[in-house]
Amino acid sequence: MPEKPFSQIGRDFREFYQKGTAALERQNLDYAISILEQVVAREPAFLEARQALRAAQIKKHGTGGGFFKKMIGGASSSPLLAKGQLALRKDPAEAMAVAEQILAGDPNSVMGNKLLAEAALGAELPKTACFALEIARRNAPKDQELTRKYAQALGAAGNVDKAEQVYLDLMQANPGDPDLAMEFKNLTARKTMAQQGYEALADGTGSYRDILRNKDEAVALEQENRQVKSEDVAGKLIADGEARLAREPDNMRLVRSIAELYTQKKEFDKAIEYYQRIKASPVGNDPSLDKAIAETLSRKFTHLISLLDPSSPEYEQQKQAIETQRLEFQVAECRERADKYPTDLQIRFELGELCFKAGKVTEAIQEFQKAQNNPNRRLQSICYLGRCFAKRGMNDLAARKFQDALKEKLEFDDEKKELIYELGRVYEAMGKRTEAIDQFKLIYESDIGYRDVAAKVDAYYAAGGT
Helix, strand or coil: CCCCCHHHCCHHHHHHHHHHHHHHHCCCHHHHHHHHHHHHHHCCCCHHHHHHHHHHHHHHHCCCCCHHHHHHHHHHHHHHHHHHHHHHCCCHHHHHHHHHHHHHHCCCCHHHHHHHHHHHHHCCCHHHHHHHHHHHHHHCCCCHHHHHHHHHHHHHCCCHHHHHHHHHHHHHHCCCCHHHHHHHHHHHHHHHHHHHHHHHHHCCCCCHHHHCCCHHHHHHHHHHHCCCCCHHHHHHHHHHHHHHHHHCCCCHHHHHHHHHHHHHCCCHHHHHHHHHHHHCCCCCCCHHHHHHHHHHHHHHHHHHHHCCCCCCCCHHHHHHHHHHHHHHHHHHHHHHHHHHCCCCHHHHHHHHHHHHHCCCHHHHHHHHHHHCCCCCCHHHHHHHHHHHHHHCCCHHHHHHHHHHHHHHCCCCCHHHHHHHHHHHHHHHHCCCHHHHHHHHHHHHCCCCCCCCHHHHHHHHHHCCCC
């Protein structure tokens, strides 16, 4: 999700932001922080709100801190840092929320800002990462690893000139670092492509491979960065990776890269072999690894369906059989992960979704009741609980859940429309026609094309409703 400008923020949160910045100007810092924290929590891509929040927090807490303050802050934030690092690979948005909890107590926290930056990059918010790293560097100017992360974030954000200068400073301080040299080389290659490629591409006289003087380098960059690689390219990269792995047998990042390449080649069993190699290593206790294995096996089922003959009279039956097997596998695998990581609420939510899809409503209810304690999945979990109760004919409980969710949902977006629509359907099932149509009218007023609300509302008025 790229950063959102003010114009793309929903009206409710634009108004909240304006109230927060007005309070900041009046030096009403506690109120400004309270308001802006809500905006950032609901709109994590709204960088202007995060910048205003941090300005208010820094004004309140001061621009720095003595040794004693840093020691106290570090001790109190350690459990949150551990929680944030655990969330980082699974759910960057949750890690960003944890980072904000740390920064609420110490907005100058180097570790808190580093966590926010890493999570922001994971959520594809490079400008937010740059903002966090600028504060971190201010408080740890001699930390070269921090400076390197800053250069990477600048490049990702498109601020190539500034990134280039930061890399030059780093290379001057570390003249023999080959990784730094390679990062700088890739950055300058992208800069050259951006500066020189438009005219040739526009008049049809060249391609972006021609932009770089060294065409082999251009092809190599393309191969390394392309999201979906051709089988020939993937095969070459696998061969290169396996040759390198013979020299670096403990390089688990390389092992994972090879596994992903085998998945792209649809050689799923080979991919699993490499993933299992990581699981047997000291870094194998990783929830994201279990999820990657599950996704690989799921893609294998998808591939099996693609091999079926659509013209065969048995196609639908065969397809349904494979879909059923896949769902059964996904439920069993996710349940195993939930047992292995019982406090991971994101896995609980995934298991609830799969159980609901498989018709295991009672099990789904149990999982969503746990998952609703995850702030990033709370509303979705409550909505699913309402659906579960509705499926079991417990319409009063279902209505209550949808009403609870609507109280927490401020912005009138697609998620809120879905909650209103589901509440309307429950009222229909309860025979409360007036209450049901009132819900459908709320959607009709702003989005006449949403599902079948137009048909429902039009039929109501055609029947003499007022």
